[in-house]
Amino acid sequence: MSFREFSHELGKRFAKNQRGIICATLGEVFALVYHACALVFFYVQGILPLFYFNIFSVVCFCFGFYVLFGLKNMNIAFFLNIFEVLIHQIIADYFLGGYAGFHFLIMIMVIFPYLVERKNFNVGVPMSFISVAVFFACEFIFSRSTPVYVLSEEVLRTVRFVNIVTSMAVIFTMIIIFKLIIGYIEHSMEELNEKNEALLENILPKKIVENLRETGHTEPEHFKNVSVFFSDIVNFTSISKTLSPEILISELNDIFTNFDKIMESHDCVRIKTIGDAYMAVCGLPEKNPAHLENIVSAALECRDYLTERNKNSAHQWQIRLGVHTGEVVAGIVGIKKYIYDIFGDTVNVASRMENSSEGMKLCVSEAVYNAEKDKFNFTFRGEKEIKGKGKMNLYFVEK
Numbered sequence: 001m002s003f004r005e006f007s008h009e010l011g012k013r014f015a016k017n018q019r020g021i022i023c024a025t026l027g028e029v030f031a032l033v034y035h036a037c038a039l040v041f042f043y044v045q046g047i048l049p050l051f052y053f054n055i056f057s058v059v060c061f062c063f064g065f066y067v068l069f070g071l072k073n074m075n076i077a078f079f080l081n082i083f084e085v086l087i088h089q090i091i092a093d094y095f096l097g098g099y100a101g102f103h104f105l106i107m108i109m110v111i112f113p114y115l116v117e118r119k120n121f122n123v124g125v126p127m128s129f130i131s132v133a134v135f136f137a138c139e140f141i142f143s144r145s146t147p148v149y150v151l152s153e154e155v156l157r158t159v160r161f162v163n164i165v166t167s168m169a170v171i172f173t174m175i176i177i178f179k180l181i182i183g184y185i186e187h188s189m190e191e192l193n194e195k196n197e198a199l200l201e202n203i204l205p206k207k208i209v210e211n212l213r214e215t216g217h218t219e220p221e222h223f224k225n226v227s228v229f230f231s232d233i234v235n236f237t238s239i240s241k242t243l244s245p246e247i248l249i250s251e252l253n254d255i256f257t258n259f260d261k262i263m264e265s266h267d268c269v270r271i272k273t274i275g276d277a278y279m280a281v282c283g284l285p286e287k288n289p290a291h292l293e294n295i296v297s298a299a300l301e302c303r304d305y306l307t308e309r310n311k312n313s314a315h316q317w318q319i320r321l322g323v324h325t326g327e328v329v330a331g332i333v334g335i336k337k338y339i340y341d342i343f344g345d346t347v348n349v350a351s352r353m354e355n356s357s358e359g360m361k362l363c364v365s366e367a368v369y370n371a372e373k374d375k376f377n378f379t380f381r382g383e384k385e386i387k388g389k390g391k392m393n394l395y396f397v398e399k
Contacts, residue, residue: 023177024068024077027112030170031061031081041159044045047149050095053088060084082109082127086134093138100156103138106131108170114178119218125279135180205269207285208332220331226283227295227325227368228350229268230344231302232261233276234359240276243315251315252276258309259302266298271342281342284330292325292371299323299362300399307360321362322353323397325371352386356394366393 035057042051056064058081067077085105092102109131151159173330195331209219233239240248252273259269259278267290268282299321310316326346333339349365357363369378377398386392 001261021068021074023112024064024074024081024376026173027081028061028064028068031085032058034166034226035061045149045151045155046093050092053091057084057088078113078127082113082131085109086131089137090134094145095148095342096151096159097145098139099160100147100151101160103135103142104163104167106135106138107167108174110135111171111174130239134180140155140290157380160193187227192264200338204332204338205285210341220329221285222327222329223287224327225289225325226281226289226328226342227323228328228347229278229280229282229295229299230262230322230351230354231278231299231319232354234320236276239315239317247315251317255306255309255317258305262301262305265297266294266301268295268298281328281330284328287380292323295395296323296362296364296368296372296376300397303360303362318359319358320354320357322350322355322357322364323368324350324360324365325367340355349386349389352389353394356384356386357396364395364397366395367396367398369393372397 035054038128039051039054039058042054061084063078064080067080086109089102089106093100096102109354112126113125123153197209200212202264204212208218243251256273256278259280262281263270266282267288268280269284271279271281273279280295282288282295282298288294303319303321308319324346326344326349328342328344328346330340330342333341350388353363363381364378379398380395381396383391383393384394
């Protein structure tokens with residue numbers, strides 16, 4: 001595990017709901033060690049009031065463990081600890097003077113509440129402001145008053161140094177925890193953005209995703225020269241009744257995934273699937289002069305792929321394919337669930353081409369034939385009645 005991964009893992013633990021417990025536990029352990037050392041110091045120096053108060057402090061922090069893990073009440077634990085620290089530092093500065101620097105430990109209580117979960121802010125944040133007020137009050141009052149116990153300059157300087165270093169060490173530790181949490185959040189946001197980008201690009205064309213990212217919306221566009229492809233599985237309804245839902249979905253997923261790869265390799269865009277129907281287009285959202293040749297080539301490749309697949313597959317599928325070329329309007333439909341779709345007579349005719357086709361055959365209109373007759377082999381099917389269009393000359397296409 002790299003250092004970056006290790007720091008993210010630590011940040012994850014602190015960012016989750018247990019960070020309050022973790023931080024409070026660390027605080028309790030630190031407080032017990034500090035006050036145990038202070039007990040010895042005050043006893044040796046003969047400062048009995050602070051010695052006895054430290055005994056009370058040790059009991060208070062031990063009770064804090066019970067509140068945290070027995071009663072599982074973070075708010076009471078915070079209140080007890082902050083109350084003890086504030087009262088203790090006021091008493092310590094009173095007896096030893098402001099120069100001893102005990103009130104610097106109050107700064108820990110200023111930062112500590114912000115490490116807890118949001119639900120504990122109702123206790124933590126107000127106590128943070130109170131801690132700031134008490135700190136400045138101690139600094140102002142006890143720096144000007146005469147201490148009850150006068151220690152030697154060397155001992156007093158050492159006590160001040162220990163208190164300041166201890167305060168800074170704990171605050172620095174808190175800053176590291178903050179940094180770990182922020183690093184984890186930033187890392188999580190980057191991963192989430194990457195996943196969102198990938199998801200959007202799977203749903204929408206790349207150009208549309210860029211428009212949404214930059215402006216937050218995209219306008220419908222009119223495209224004069226595009227080609228539309230439709231395919232549909234022959235006898236899908238009757239075959240699907242003989243298969244379990246898991247196998248059926250798996251088969252469709254495998255077929256359409258490979259169709260997607262083929263379409264992408266020919267600069268075509270899958271628009272949508274409806275059941276066993278597959279719809280793609282070439283020539284938008286980026287214009288492509290070779291849109292018709294590309295989509296006819298992609299359609300034939302899809303058919304050939306399925307032919308090869310049937311040789312080794314337990315389930316045999318045949319598809320009808322249709323292509324037409326012309327103009328369409330394209331844009332996003334919906335607000336909460338984006339769908340990029342195309343509309344127009346060209347779409348309807350392409351669908352009619354597929355409906356008029358036969359198994360494993362690509363049926364195209366006369367417009368496709370006229371534009372591509374020098375690049376593919378066409379077989380004239382004759383004149384057919386097309387719903388909504390009347391009679392049209394239709395063609396089958398081969399490579």
